[in-house]
Amino acid sequence: MSFSRTNSGISNSHLFYGVDLIVYTEGGKKSFSAEEALNGEANESSIDVKFWSGIFNSHGLNKIVKFRAVGSKTASSDICKKIESGEIHNVVVAKDRDLEFFQSTNIDSPYILYTKGYSWENDVFVEENTRNTIASLITVEEIPEQLDHDISVAFRDFKLIGKRLLRLELIFQSQGVKFITGVGGERFCNPKKTPRLDRGKLMQYIECKKTEITRPAFTHIITSEYCPLLCCYGKLIEDLSYNVITYVLKKISNHKSTPKSIVEMLMLDKYIQSVRDTNDEYYSNLVSRLNAVA
Known part of the structure; x- marks a missing residue:
């Protein structure tokens, strides 16, 4: 039987790590579904994490964060929808803009961060x-x-x-x-x-x-x-x-x-x-x- 966190549990998961926000990024060797990611599964390392960590540190983020690299663009997009709908809180998604730059599908939220161009590269x-x-x-x-x-x-x-x-x-x-x-x-x-x-x-x-x-x-x-x-x-x-x-x-x-x-x-x-x-x-x-x- 697999364990599935409630939206309330997901919103409070930052407390488990002693941080202000959980930040989900793309990248890593393995891809996880949104459900798997929100239940705690993630890659241990990702160059996307290094990029966004550098961005946060260089521009003075005043919050303590825990990075989770989920690998899958689909997973990050699904988590974005939950943030947009207000289902979950204290969660951030930092992702590549891709061709959403032209398709006007970006979500306007301080908790959803897009790269300036197509991707961090x-x-x-x-x-x-x-x-x-x-x-x-x-x-x-x-x-x-x-x-x-x-x-x-x-x-x-x-x-x-x-x-x-x-x-x-x-x-x-x-x-x-x-x-x-x-x-x-x-x-x-x-x-x-x-x-x-x-x-x-x-x-x-x-x-x-x-x-x-x-x-x-x-x-x-x-x-x-x-x-x-x-x-x-x-x-x-x-x-x-x-x-x-x-x-x-x-x-x-x-x-x-x-x-x-x-x-x-x-x-x-x-x-x-x-x-x-x-x-x-x-x-x-x-x-x-x-x-x-x-």
């Missing part, structure tokens, strides 16, 4: 942070001028093609078909040849995928108004950044490979340090709203 794997991470991994005094130019070109090139990729993602998903979000970005990368995403491979993928949707296909959303680096699939942005880092390191120090997990943690640490020094207006507002509630 869009905040972390930016050009400046990519460049700073490379600087930490090389033994020369500075990035050579030509390679520094290559970094700029890789991100500038993505801005040009990213608008189309974003529009295509919305078109495909309007018909229930995943586009880039179904495969990630590694297949479009070749750090041995270029720091940029491979346009040829992208075009081949588009040609193959377009048979999966009904024509004519379109979206009413004007994607040209949005920055693709912020709004495109976060894993694709991460793969772009990692491709740039790998390419440059091979050129400078002949690194055979740098583990992606190590780069990910280093990038996240540098990002958290940067927001600690400067504050981010978007996340500052989220934390301020949370600080203001009882």
